[in-house]
Amino acid sequence: MKSLTLTGSRALRSLAVAGAAALLLAGCGGSDSGGDKAKSTDQAAASGGTRTVKDATGKAIEVPAHPKRIVTLTQEDLDAVLALGIEPAGITNGQGLNKPPAYLEEKVEGVPVVGNLLQPVMDKVIAAKPDLILAGDMQDEQVLKQLREITPATLVTMAPTDDWKLSLRGIGNAVNKLDAANKVIADYDSAAKKAGDELGKAKGSEVSIVRWNPDGPSWMENKQFASGIALDMGLKRPKAQDKDGNAHTPALSLEKIEEIDGDWLFLSTLTPDGEKALKDVQGKPAYKELDAVKNGHVTTVDGSVWSTRGGPLAAQVVLDDIKTALTAKQ
Incomplete structure (x- = not known):
């Protein structure tokens, strides 16, 4: 997939206006700025390198340019990656459930369950061999520390006031599919208007x-x-x-x-x-x-x-x- 130019784009500027809680302004290492940073990011993505993104807390996190094994710790993260066409390597059970949420169950058949909502079992997370962990609105710093010992590429994807569209754009940015995330949102907006008109x-x-x-x-x-x-x-x-x-x-x-x-x-x-x-x-x-x-x-x-x-x-x-x-x- 064509890598994203991660500075100066209209989509990322609009994210910054929407709120710092999004996973914003991806870059790639070093202290380059402007076009040099975007160029180095594209080169890293093409070579299977890394990018740097900010998670929903504003923390800069280095992530794979094209993550292959993503573990999701909430059904919101799971919903987002599935909508972006990504099969996760590990998931958690749905809210108040001892299984994945029913509306997603068929889509994740056979995917390992690594714990309950925001309650990962670390041995199971390790077994999933993640190169990226999407940790939802996780606020337990001790759990985050343990997850980052498994992979430093562990992101909080939701701040308390973020809506699903903002979170989806952040996740899309983190997995190098921001364009796809924006299209999903545009398609939803059209579907909502059409449904209302009918x-x-x-x-x-x-x-x-x-x-x-x-x-x-x-x-x-x-x-x-x-x-x-x-x-x-x-x-x-x-x-x-x-x-x-x-x-x-x-x-x-x-x-x-x-x-x-x-x-x-x-x-x-x-x-x-x-x-x-x-x-x-x-x-x-x-x-x-x-x-x-x-x-x-x-x-x-x-x-x-x-x-x-x-x-x-x-x-x-x-x-x-x-x-x-x-x-x-x-």
């Missing part, structure tokens, strides 16, 4: 996005992954949920359950206890009185997709879920 009468509806926990429901803020997909489609959030932020609220009591109402309600869980709590409340009057419930506009979705930080493949799942629900029940 919603018919439901276009512009208010969509409530809720995760049911053992102690009650939490709705998602606007910058949370699935919320962003709905907004990209031209949908709206209920007034009570129209809040900036990339997290979910504390669990609500039944007295505040009206906050989860909307024209359409998407419900997810992550654990068996959450599923039980949801089933229990579905028989109560407070739940039955929600407008979305009375109108038959409630859809149960996969929490291991909807409640994560997201990625391009997960984004397609959410797009399809929303479009299917809203067009089938008009």
Whole structure:
């Protein structure tokens, strides 16, 4: 693949504006600047050498110009590398799961599992022989130190406020596929607009996005992954949920359950206890009185997709879920 020119490009300048948390401004060793640095980077890439990138913490990391054995420690990292056409050498289980996330399971059949989400088993990581480790939003410095003893090319790929597009561009830069990452994002943007345009009468509806926990429901803020997909489609959030932020609220009591109402309600869980709590409340009057419930506009979705930080493949799942629900029940 043609190597990237890693200084002075419009794509990398836009990343710098988007936030220093991205994996930015790849270079290659030495103290060259400007065109000399870009030239030396291209030469290194062509010879199978190394490049230097900044991870999501701003740390400069030397990585292979064309990594061959990538280990991912989160499903967001896994989603990203699969979307870029890369087969990983090792993966972790999905969020709250003891296996890879269902929507990616077929794509990683036979790939070694090296631990649970952000909980790698070091012997298994070593056995995967990685030349690059994508460590998601790992904050445990001791674990990072151990990983960097396996390979110094270990990158934190997400800062707390990064969205999936910013993270994907950073990962694309780290694996020398930034152009491919930008194309994936452009294709998603087109797909989201097209899906929104095809919603018919439901276009512009208010969509409530809720995760049911053992102690009650939490709705998602606007910058949370699935919320962003709905907004990209031209949908709206209920007034009570129209809040900036990339997290979910504390669990609500039944007295505040009206906050989860909307024209359409998407419900997810992550654990068996959450599923039980949801089933229990579905028989109560407070739940039955929600407008979305009375109108038959409630859809149960996969929490291991909807409640994560997201990625391009997960984004397609959410797009399809929303479009299917809203067009089938008009």
